[in-house]
Amino acid sequence: MFAIVFILLLFSTGDSILIGKIQNSTIIDVTHISLFNITLNQCICKLITVSGIIPAANYFPGNQSCQLFNFNNNSSLISSNFNTYWIFTNQSSAFITNTSITSTSSPTTSISSSSTTTSTTTSSTTSLSTTSTSTTTSSSTTTTTGCTNLGMFPYQSTYSVGVSPQSVAVVDVNSDNKPDIIVANFGSNTVGVLLNVGNGTFLSQTNYSVGSAPESVAVVDVNSDNKPDIIVANTLSTNVGVLLNTGNGIFRNQTTYAVGTQPWSVTVSDVNNDNKPDIIVANFGSNTVSVLLNAGNGTFLTQTTYTVGTSPMSVAVVDVNSDNKPDIIVANSLSNNVGVLLNTGSGTFLGQVTYITGTNPKSVGIVDVNNDTKPDIIVANYANTISVLLNRGNGTFLNATTYLIGLSPLSVAVVDVNSDNYPDITVANSLSNAVGVLLNT
Incomplete structure (x- = not known):
């Protein structure tokens, strides 16, 4: 078994978090908070949301414990097993120096029969330093009220499908x-x-x-x-x-x-x-x-x-005129418009009414973006724009408002991403290799 020991030099300003979570690692410093019966995501959440300067955390998956560290140094000594990963947050730069790979004893972890007491002992020996850290804590089970899953995705698992x-x-x-x-x-x-x-x-x-x-x-x-x-x-x-x-x-x-x-x-x-x-x-x-x-x-x-128009590429079905009959909205890519086909109530539709969008609309979404209970039309135009057409309330729409985005958007989704009760626009910009987010004001 091997370990990596290195010094991490950190440069940051203000109250930004210096370093993120390290799995199967030991930060050689003073423990500020110990948490038990906690998940990895909850540990990361605590790292980011806890008051004070908490620049680092160490998570032990074996006994589901989390250590938060408090220090103001510009560098830290890290002892880390292989197969670890880092998450950096609010970090402008980080330099790794004095890396050393040596053998080390296996970490040992013991959990007492009491659900409120956890004892963790980790020992490691390296060419740079020799440390022994022991933490024994007795307390009530720690809860993380208000700390939710952060939506971090450190791992990707791939599965083979077709061509x-x-x-x-x-x-x-x-x-x-x-x-x-x-x-x-x-x-x-x-x-x-x-x-x-x-x-x-x-x-x-x-x-x-x-x-x-x-x-x-x-x-x-x-x-x-x-x-x-x-x-x-x-x-x-x-x-x-x-x-x-x-x-x-x-x-x-x-x-x-x-x-x-x-x-x-x-x-x-x-x-x-x-x-x-x-x-x-x-x-x-x-x-x-x-x-x-x-x-x-x-x-x-x-x-x-x-x-409908020329080369329709995307279709949505939503009641846009509040008559409880789902209507059809279609993005006509080579007509540079969207068509709205109102439902007569028997599964038949009126001829489309068209509204100008940007050039080459590829994807359409129907969501109420201005909180008037009337669904609006949002279109991703391949010519680097997003069009928003607000609903007048009778199944007709205002002229499009256009927003510049990345290169060649292909898909759009409209969801409130910042919990302010206003739906935001998220768009996949194919030739920018990026996703754009337009926050609703």
């Missing part, structure tokens, strides 16, 4: 209360289903053959058996496929339904108020939207098509 995955959905498909992954594999003409093991890991994908070049996937119970089914837009097959769920995360072969040319985006919503979800598809190649009404047994009627 060129284009769309992903996360839904519990085998009724075990664990959300599973469903992915449309454009290049291998399959849909992959990765079942959740229950500890944040997933089984290898099960592949289901679908049509040619699946581009978009939705997962919704379409036959009222409380088992989510898969609906996939097969771009080069000119159809949508419906894979019914057998109830244990296994799906039947797809049943296909003809739609327009190059179906690009699919969504599932009950548009005729019969409590049966219907299929709505944006057809890129035929400049149409297809509506397939649900017959009630997991089968669908022949499509009804509606002419």
Whole structure:
């Protein structure tokens, strides 16, 4: 077994946190706070939110204890086992010097029979220094009121799927209360289903053959058996496929339904108020939207098509005029507009009314962004802008307000990210290799 010992020189200003969490490591300094029965994320949260200057923390996963350290030095001596990681926060720079690799004794950890007493002893010997740290603490179980999961993601686990995955959905498909992954594999003409093991890991994908070049996937119970089914837009097959769920995360072969040319985006919503979800598809190649009404047994009627703009790429279904009838909103990429098709109430729609956006709209989201209870239109335009069209309240919209963002945005989501009750805009800028966040004021 080996350890790494080095001196970390830290440069920071004000009350910023000097260094973050170190797993399987020992910071050679004075312990300020010891916490027990605590998760890794709670330890990190405490590190960031605790009052005073707490520049570092050490987490021991074996007995779920957390040590917070208090010091004002510009450098620290760190003893660290291999397979460790660091999280830096508010850190302008950090220099590692005097690295030494030596053998060391294995750390030992003991937990007493009492739930309120934890004893941790760690010993290490290195060429730079010899230290022995022992901490014994008796107290009531520490709670972390107000300390929530920080949303940090230090690890990435990858799972093999098909070729060129284009769309992903996360839904519990085998009724075990664990959300599973469903992915449309454009290049291998399959849909992959990765079942959740229950500890944040997933089984290898099960592949289901679908049509040619699946581009978009939705997962919704379409036959009222409380088992989510898969609906996939097969771009080069000119159809949508419906894979019914057998109830244990296994799906039947797809049943296909003809739609327009190059179906690009699919969504599932009950548009005729019969409590049966219907299929709505944006057809890129035929400049149409297809509506397939649900017959009630997991089968669908022949499509009804509606002419829209040129090359529709994204479709959403939301009631925009407060009549309790879901309407269709479509991003017409080569017409530089969005189309709104109002629902007449029987699953049929009026002709589209168009609103100018930026150049080449790729993705559309429908969310009330100004808190007037009227859903607004947000569009990601490939020509480096976002358009926001506020709802007048009668199913019509104001002219677009445009915001400059990164290069070539492809996808937009609208969610309150800073807990101020105002939905913010998050956009994936494909040629900037970045995600942009526009906070709502």
